[in-house]
Amino acid sequence: MxxxxxxxxxxxxxxxxxMFAKLSDLDLTLIREDLNDPEHVVSLADSPDLRWVAVDDGAVVGWAAVQRLPGWSDHVGELRIVVDxxxxxxxLGRDLTKQALRSGFGAGLGKIVIELATDQEPVIEMFSRFGFTGEALLRDHIRDRDGELHDLIVLAHFAQEGLETLDAIGVVDALG
Structure with a gap:
């Protein structure tokens, strides 16, 4: 692609x-922002810092954001990635992750975390290859739209500890 x-x-x-109209109920459950609300998306676009779209042949096929946490955790960014x-x-998920790591660490973040349902094994493996490691497993933490409970895993990538991984995927050179 x-x-x-x-x-x-x-x-x-x-x-x-x-793009969001194509997502499954579980996909939508894992997205905190209401990206189906055009007014909310406009507000995000009005401050595009650390928010991206992937466009292929005029169609939006991916979205990523790194949201800086507030207060005493303002060195941490929470990563969100959605692929059509x-x-x-x-x-495409790999390319969006590279963009997010490059930009997030370039903006001074020291740690980037992502939350995933544990049944997303290929996605968890991809993030592991980028140097993300497990921080927490929260049992029955997500309730999908059918009321079913799912486990949530929190993965983290530390800027300083992961420089070898970032170098291997070509992100360090882009950071300067």
């Missing part, structure tokens, strides 16, 4: 809505 990854803009509101179901397995 040759998707262009760029900052989120107001022009992406309709494309994001189309039709574009999964193409390397």
């Amino acid at each position: 040759t998707a262009e990854i760029r900052n989120l803009t107001r022009d992406d509101v309709t494309g994001l809505a189309a 179901p039709d574009a999964r397995g193409t390397g």
